[in-house]
Amino acid sequence: MGLLDQKFENGNVIITSMDYLLNWARLSSIWGMQFGLACCAIEMMATGASHYDFDRFGTFFRGTPRQSDVMIVAGTVTLKMASRIKTLFDQMSEPRYVISMGSCSNCGGPYWEHGYHVLKGVDRVIPVDVYVPGCPPRPEALMEGLMKLQEKIRAESLAKKKSA
Amino acid sequence: MIPQEISDKLKNKFGDAILESKTDGVIDPFIKVAPGKIEEIALFLRDSEDTLFDSLMCLSGIDYTKGKLGVVYHLHSMKWNHKIVLKVDVSVEDPHCQSVQSVWKTANWHEREAYDLFGIIFDGHPDLRRILLPDDWEGHPLRKDYQVPEYYNGMKVPY
Numbered sequence A: 001m002g003l004l005d006q007k008f009e010n011g012n013v014i015i016t017s018m019d020y021l022l023n024w025a026r027l028s029s030i031w032g033m034q035f036g037l038a039c040c041a042i043e044m045m046a047t048g049a050s051h052y053d054f055d056r057f058g059t060f061f062r063g064t065p066r067q068s069d070v071m072i073v074a075g076t077v078t079l080k081m082a083s084r085i086k087t088l089f090d091q092m093s094e095p096r097y098v099i100s101m102g103s104c105s106n107c108g109g110p111y112w113e114h115g116y117h118v119l120k121g122v123d124r125v126i127p128v129d130v131y132v133p134g135c136p137p138r139p140e141a142l143m144e145g146l147m148k149l150q151e152k153i154r155a156e157s158l159a160k161k162k163s164a
Numbered sequence B: 001m002i003p004q005e006i007s008d009k010l011k012n013k014f015g016d017a018i019l020e021s022k023t024d025g026v027i028d029p030f031i032k033v034a035p036g037k038i039e040e041i042a043l044f045l046r047d048s049e050d051t052l053f054d055s056l057m058c059l060s061g062i063d064y065t066k067g068k069l070g071v072v073y074h075l076h077s078m079k080w081n082h083k084i085v086l087k088v089d090v091s092v093e094d095p096h097c098q099s100v101q102s103v104w105k106t107a108n109w110h111e112r113e114a115y116d117l118f119g120i121i122f123d124g125h126p127d128l129r130r131i132l133l134p135d136d137w138e139g140h141p142l143r144k145d146y147q148v149p150e151y152y153n154g155m156k157v158p159y
Helices: A018-027 A039-048 A079-091 A103-107 A139-154 B003-017 B038-047 B107-118
Strands: A032-036 A070-074 A097-101 A130-132 B018-022 B030-033 B055-065 B068-076 B083-091 B096-098 B121-123
Touching: A018 A139, A032 A039, A032 A079, A039 A070, A039 A097, A039 A139, A070 A079, A097 A103, A097 A139, A130 A139, B003 B018, B003 B030, B003 B038, B038 B068, B038 B083, B038 B096, B055 B107, B083 B096, B107 B121
Parallel strands: A032 A070, A070 A097, A097 A130, B030 B083, B096 B121
Antiparallel strands: B018 B030, B055 B068, B068 B083
Protein backbone atom coordinates (compact mmCIF):
# COMPACT_ATOMS: atom_id res chain seq x y z
CA MET A 1 0.00 0.00 0.00
CA GLY A 2 2.78 2.41 0.82
CA LEU A 3 2.57 5.54 2.84
CA LEU A 4 -0.50 7.58 2.08
CA ASP A 5 1.14 10.95 1.88
CA GLN A 6 3.54 9.88 -0.85
CA LYS A 7 0.72 8.74 -3.10
CA PHE A 8 -0.71 12.14 -3.97
CA GLU A 9 1.39 14.42 -6.14
CA ASN A 10 -1.26 16.97 -6.90
CA GLY A 11 -4.59 16.95 -5.18
CA ASN A 12 -6.18 15.06 -2.40
CA VAL A 13 -8.51 12.84 -4.37
CA ILE A 14 -8.25 9.10 -4.04
CA ILE A 15 -10.35 6.63 -5.88
CA THR A 16 -10.82 3.32 -4.20
CA SER A 17 -13.57 0.98 -3.32
CA MET A 18 -15.49 1.47 -0.10
CA ASP A 19 -14.64 -2.06 0.97
CA TYR A 20 -10.94 -1.47 0.58
CA LEU A 21 -11.03 1.75 2.55
CA LEU A 22 -13.17 0.41 5.35
CA ASN A 23 -11.18 -2.78 5.65
CA TRP A 24 -7.91 -0.87 5.69
CA ALA A 25 -9.22 1.33 8.46
CA ARG A 26 -10.45 -1.63 10.47
CA LEU A 27 -7.37 -3.78 10.20
CA SER A 28 -4.97 -0.99 11.03
CA SER A 29 -6.56 -0.37 14.39
CA ILE A 30 -7.75 -3.63 15.84
CA TRP A 31 -8.47 -2.96 19.48
CA GLY A 32 -8.07 -6.09 21.46
CA MET A 33 -9.81 -7.11 24.63
CA GLN A 34 -7.25 -8.35 27.07
CA PHE A 35 -8.34 -11.76 28.17
CA GLY A 36 -5.32 -13.38 29.65
CA LEU A 37 -6.30 -16.43 31.65
CA ALA A 38 -3.09 -18.34 32.35
CA CYS A 39 0.50 -18.64 31.17
CA CYS A 40 -0.25 -17.46 27.64
CA ALA A 41 -1.18 -14.16 29.20
CA ILE A 42 2.46 -13.65 30.12
CA GLU A 43 3.45 -14.10 26.49
CA MET A 44 0.68 -11.74 25.44
CA MET A 45 2.06 -9.17 27.86
CA ALA A 46 5.53 -9.75 26.43
CA THR A 47 4.13 -9.14 22.97
CA GLY A 48 2.60 -5.92 24.16
CA ALA A 49 5.76 -4.76 25.85
CA SER A 50 8.52 -2.80 24.21
CA HIS A 51 10.64 -5.55 22.65
CA TYR A 52 7.96 -7.11 20.46
CA ASP A 53 5.69 -4.12 20.36
CA PHE A 54 2.04 -4.86 19.70
CA ASP A 55 1.14 -1.20 19.57
CA ARG A 56 2.73 -0.71 16.19
CA PHE A 57 -0.14 -2.71 14.70
CA GLY A 58 -2.53 -0.14 16.03
CA THR A 59 -3.61 -2.54 18.75
CA PHE A 60 -3.94 -1.64 22.32
CA PHE A 61 -5.72 -3.59 24.96
CA ARG A 62 -9.11 -2.46 26.18
CA GLY A 63 -10.52 -3.64 29.44
CA THR A 64 -14.09 -4.03 28.25
CA PRO A 65 -15.62 -6.12 25.46
CA ARG A 66 -17.91 -3.29 24.47
CA GLN A 67 -15.06 -1.28 22.99
CA SER A 68 -12.99 -4.01 21.40
CA ASP A 69 -12.79 -5.64 18.00
CA VAL A 70 -10.92 -8.81 18.81
CA MET A 71 -10.84 -11.04 21.88
CA ILE A 72 -7.53 -12.82 22.31
CA VAL A 73 -8.31 -15.86 24.47
CA ALA A 74 -4.95 -16.59 26.03
CA GLY A 75 -4.78 -19.48 28.46
CA THR A 76 -6.65 -22.47 29.77
CA VAL A 77 -10.41 -22.19 29.55
CA THR A 78 -12.07 -24.00 32.45
CA LEU A 79 -15.74 -24.96 32.38
CA LYS A 80 -16.39 -22.44 35.13
CA MET A 81 -14.96 -19.67 32.95
CA ALA A 82 -16.58 -20.83 29.73
CA SER A 83 -20.02 -19.44 30.52
CA ARG A 84 -18.43 -16.08 31.33
CA ILE A 85 -16.52 -16.13 28.05
CA LYS A 86 -19.79 -16.65 26.21
CA THR A 87 -21.31 -13.67 28.02
CA LEU A 88 -18.34 -11.46 27.21
CA PHE A 89 -18.32 -12.54 23.56
CA ASP A 90 -22.00 -11.68 23.30
CA GLN A 91 -21.23 -8.23 24.64
CA MET A 92 -18.81 -7.45 21.84
CA SER A 93 -20.36 -5.57 18.97
CA GLU A 94 -19.95 -6.73 15.40
CA PRO A 95 -17.69 -6.97 13.47
CA ARG A 96 -15.91 -9.03 16.08
CA TYR A 97 -13.16 -11.61 15.88
CA VAL A 98 -11.55 -14.15 18.19
CA ILE A 99 -7.93 -15.21 18.25
CA SER A 100 -7.37 -18.40 20.19
CA MET A 101 -3.85 -18.28 21.58
CA GLY A 102 -2.01 -21.33 22.80
CA SER A 103 -2.80 -25.05 22.94
CA CYS A 104 -5.19 -24.83 25.86
CA SER A 105 -7.68 -22.64 24.11
CA ASN A 106 -7.14 -24.33 20.74
CA CYS A 107 -7.87 -27.88 21.83
CA GLY A 108 -7.51 -28.31 25.58
CA GLY A 109 -3.74 -28.44 25.48
CA PRO A 110 -1.91 -30.66 27.97
CA TYR A 111 -5.20 -31.21 29.82
CA TRP A 112 -6.95 -32.93 26.93
CA GLU A 113 -6.80 -36.40 28.42
CA HIS A 114 -7.45 -36.11 32.14
CA GLY A 115 -8.72 -32.58 32.60
CA TYR A 116 -12.24 -32.98 33.92
CA HIS A 117 -12.56 -29.25 34.51
CA VAL A 118 -11.08 -27.95 31.25
CA LEU A 119 -13.04 -27.01 28.16
CA LYS A 120 -11.26 -28.77 25.32
CA GLY A 121 -10.91 -25.81 23.03
CA VAL A 122 -12.64 -22.47 23.29
CA ASP A 123 -14.28 -23.10 19.92
CA ARG A 124 -16.83 -25.23 21.74
CA VAL A 125 -18.47 -22.07 23.02
CA ILE A 126 -17.48 -19.23 20.68
CA PRO A 127 -16.55 -19.10 16.99
CA VAL A 128 -12.79 -18.68 16.49
CA ASP A 129 -11.17 -16.92 13.54
CA VAL A 130 -7.45 -17.54 14.03
CA TYR A 131 -5.72 -20.29 15.98
CA VAL A 132 -2.20 -19.60 17.17
CA PRO A 133 -0.44 -22.83 18.14
CA GLY A 134 2.21 -23.08 20.79
CA CYS A 135 2.57 -23.68 24.48
CA PRO A 136 2.98 -20.78 24.89
CA PRO A 137 3.32 -19.30 21.43
CA ARG A 138 6.28 -17.01 21.01
CA PRO A 139 5.47 -13.30 20.66
CA GLU A 140 6.38 -13.53 17.00
CA ALA A 141 3.80 -16.27 16.58
CA LEU A 142 1.09 -14.13 18.16
CA MET A 143 2.03 -11.27 15.88
CA GLU A 144 1.75 -13.59 12.90
CA GLY A 145 -1.66 -14.61 14.17
CA LEU A 146 -2.70 -10.98 14.26
CA MET A 147 -1.35 -10.45 10.76
CA LYS A 148 -3.37 -13.42 9.53
CA LEU A 149 -6.42 -11.83 11.08
CA GLN A 150 -5.57 -8.62 9.25
CA GLU A 151 -5.45 -10.52 5.95
CA LYS A 152 -8.80 -12.07 6.75
CA ILE A 153 -10.28 -8.63 7.40
CA ARG A 154 -8.73 -7.33 4.19
CA ALA A 155 -10.61 -9.97 2.24
CA GLU A 156 -13.97 -9.18 3.81
CA SER A 157 -16.73 -7.12 2.32
CA LEU A 158 -18.97 -5.05 4.51
CA ALA A 159 -20.77 -3.38 1.68
CA LYS A 160 -22.29 -6.59 0.44
CA LYS A 161 -24.87 -8.20 2.69
CA LYS A 162 -23.67 -11.27 4.53
CA SER A 163 -25.67 -14.37 3.84
CA ALA A 164 -27.55 -15.46 6.93
CA MET B 1 10.50 -31.55 70.92
CA ILE B 2 10.98 -34.68 68.89
CA PRO B 3 7.86 -36.40 67.50
CA GLN B 4 8.00 -39.20 70.07
CA GLU B 5 7.78 -36.70 72.90
CA ILE B 6 4.86 -34.92 71.24
CA SER B 7 3.09 -38.23 70.77
CA ASP B 8 3.63 -39.18 74.43
CA LYS B 9 2.39 -35.83 75.60
CA LEU B 10 -0.77 -36.19 73.54
CA LYS B 11 -1.35 -39.74 74.75
CA ASN B 12 -1.07 -38.61 78.35
CA LYS B 13 -3.62 -35.89 77.88
CA PHE B 14 -6.10 -37.43 75.47
CA GLY B 15 -5.71 -41.13 76.00
CA ASP B 16 -7.64 -43.16 73.49
CA ALA B 17 -8.40 -40.36 71.05
CA ILE B 18 -4.89 -41.00 69.75
CA LEU B 19 -5.35 -44.06 67.59
CA GLU B 20 -1.92 -44.71 66.24
CA SER B 21 1.43 -43.04 66.09
CA LYS B 22 4.41 -43.76 63.93
CA THR B 23 7.24 -41.57 65.06
CA ASP B 24 10.30 -43.50 63.95
CA GLY B 25 11.71 -43.60 60.46
CA VAL B 26 13.11 -40.91 58.26
CA ILE B 27 9.98 -39.75 56.45
CA ASP B 28 7.21 -37.75 58.08
CA PRO B 29 6.34 -39.15 61.49
CA PHE B 30 2.58 -38.99 61.97
CA ILE B 31 0.00 -39.28 64.72
CA LYS B 32 -3.42 -40.65 63.83
CA VAL B 33 -6.30 -39.04 65.68
CA ALA B 34 -10.02 -39.72 66.07
CA PRO B 35 -12.13 -37.32 63.95
CA GLY B 36 -14.35 -36.20 66.80
CA LYS B 37 -11.47 -34.82 68.86
CA ILE B 38 -9.26 -33.12 66.32
CA GLU B 39 -10.32 -29.60 67.22
CA GLU B 40 -9.48 -30.03 70.91
CA ILE B 41 -6.17 -31.63 70.10
CA ALA B 42 -5.37 -28.85 67.62
CA LEU B 43 -6.13 -26.19 70.22
CA PHE B 44 -3.97 -27.97 72.76
CA LEU B 45 -1.08 -28.26 70.32
CA ARG B 46 -1.33 -24.61 69.38
CA ASP B 47 -1.51 -23.19 72.87
CA SER B 48 0.64 -25.47 74.97
CA GLU B 49 3.97 -23.84 75.72
CA ASP B 50 6.40 -26.52 74.68
CA THR B 51 4.73 -27.51 71.39
CA LEU B 52 3.35 -24.13 70.22
CA PHE B 53 2.22 -25.20 66.72
CA ASP B 54 1.02 -21.86 65.52
CA SER B 55 1.22 -22.50 61.80
CA LEU B 56 -0.82 -25.00 59.81
CA MET B 57 1.36 -25.59 56.77
CA CYS B 58 -1.12 -27.66 54.82
CA LEU B 59 -4.42 -29.47 55.16
CA SER B 60 -5.17 -32.02 52.46
CA GLY B 61 -7.72 -34.70 51.75
CA ILE B 62 -6.84 -38.27 50.76
CA ASP B 63 -8.79 -41.11 49.20
CA TYR B 64 -7.37 -44.39 50.47
CA THR B 65 -9.89 -46.40 48.33
CA LYS B 66 -11.97 -49.24 49.84
CA GLY B 67 -14.38 -46.79 51.39
CA LYS B 68 -11.93 -44.72 53.41
CA LEU B 69 -11.15 -41.04 53.11
CA GLY B 70 -8.71 -39.10 55.21
CA VAL B 71 -7.46 -35.65 56.15
CA VAL B 72 -3.80 -34.85 56.77
CA TYR B 73 -2.58 -31.85 58.73
CA HIS B 74 1.01 -30.64 58.53
CA LEU B 75 1.84 -28.45 61.52
CA HIS B 76 4.87 -26.28 62.15
CA SER B 77 6.02 -24.23 65.07
CA MET B 78 7.78 -20.98 64.42
CA LYS B 79 9.27 -20.63 67.88
CA TRP B 80 10.61 -24.15 68.32
CA ASN B 81 11.01 -24.97 64.61
CA HIS B 82 9.58 -28.47 64.77
CA LYS B 83 6.99 -30.19 62.62
CA ILE B 84 4.44 -32.89 63.09
CA VAL B 85 1.83 -34.57 60.92
CA LEU B 86 -1.66 -35.41 62.15
CA LYS B 87 -3.92 -37.81 60.28
CA VAL B 88 -7.63 -38.40 60.55
CA ASP B 89 -9.57 -41.26 58.92
CA VAL B 90 -13.19 -40.92 57.91
CA SER B 91 -15.40 -43.30 55.99
CA VAL B 92 -17.18 -42.59 52.73
CA GLU B 93 -20.64 -43.26 54.18
CA ASP B 94 -20.19 -40.74 57.00
CA PRO B 95 -17.50 -38.28 55.89
CA HIS B 96 -17.67 -35.91 58.84
CA CYS B 97 -14.70 -34.39 60.59
CA GLN B 98 -14.36 -31.47 62.97
CA SER B 99 -13.20 -28.21 61.50
CA VAL B 100 -10.02 -26.64 62.82
CA GLN B 101 -10.94 -23.31 61.31
CA SER B 102 -11.29 -21.76 64.75
CA VAL B 103 -7.74 -22.76 65.64
CA TRP B 104 -5.89 -21.76 62.45
CA LYS B 105 -7.72 -19.41 60.11
CA THR B 106 -5.86 -20.73 57.07
CA ALA B 107 -7.84 -23.95 57.41
CA ASN B 108 -10.90 -22.08 56.13
CA TRP B 109 -9.99 -22.35 52.47
CA HIS B 110 -8.07 -25.62 52.80
CA GLU B 111 -11.17 -27.31 54.21
CA ARG B 112 -13.30 -25.85 51.46
CA GLU B 113 -10.90 -27.40 48.97
CA ALA B 114 -11.04 -30.80 50.72
CA TYR B 115 -14.83 -30.59 50.66
CA ASP B 116 -14.90 -29.58 47.01
CA LEU B 117 -12.57 -32.29 45.74
CA PHE B 118 -13.24 -35.18 48.17
CA GLY B 119 -16.59 -34.54 49.77
CA ILE B 120 -15.32 -34.49 53.37
CA ILE B 121 -17.76 -32.41 55.43
CA PHE B 122 -16.23 -30.31 58.19
CA ASP B 123 -18.56 -29.68 61.13
CA GLY B 124 -18.34 -26.20 62.51
CA HIS B 125 -17.06 -24.57 59.34
CA PRO B 126 -18.87 -21.26 58.81
CA ASP B 127 -18.98 -21.30 55.01
CA LEU B 128 -18.51 -24.77 53.56
CA ARG B 129 -19.04 -24.50 49.81
CA ARG B 130 -17.16 -25.29 46.65
CA ILE B 131 -14.07 -23.23 46.03
CA LEU B 132 -12.41 -24.46 42.83
CA LEU B 133 -15.17 -26.07 40.79
CA PRO B 134 -18.37 -24.31 39.71
CA ASP B 135 -21.12 -24.26 42.33
CA ASP B 136 -23.45 -26.54 40.39
CA TRP B 137 -20.86 -29.24 39.70
CA GLU B 138 -21.90 -32.77 40.62
CA GLY B 139 -19.51 -35.16 42.24
CA HIS B 140 -16.16 -34.92 43.93
CA PRO B 141 -13.42 -35.28 41.34
CA LEU B 142 -10.38 -36.44 43.27
CA ARG B 143 -12.06 -39.58 44.59
CA LYS B 144 -10.66 -42.66 42.93
CA ASP B 145 -14.05 -43.81 41.63
CA TYR B 146 -14.95 -40.53 39.94
CA GLN B 147 -16.39 -40.65 36.43
CA VAL B 148 -15.88 -37.63 34.19
CA PRO B 149 -19.31 -36.30 33.16
CA GLU B 150 -20.27 -36.27 29.49
CA TYR B 151 -21.81 -32.82 29.42
CA TYR B 152 -21.76 -29.86 31.74
CA ASN B 153 -24.28 -27.09 31.03
CA GLY B 154 -24.40 -28.00 27.36
CA MET B 155 -20.63 -28.15 26.87
CA LYS B 156 -19.03 -31.47 26.00
CA VAL B 157 -16.41 -32.33 28.61
CA PRO B 158 -14.28 -35.20 27.27
CA TYR B 159 -11.97 -34.67 24.31
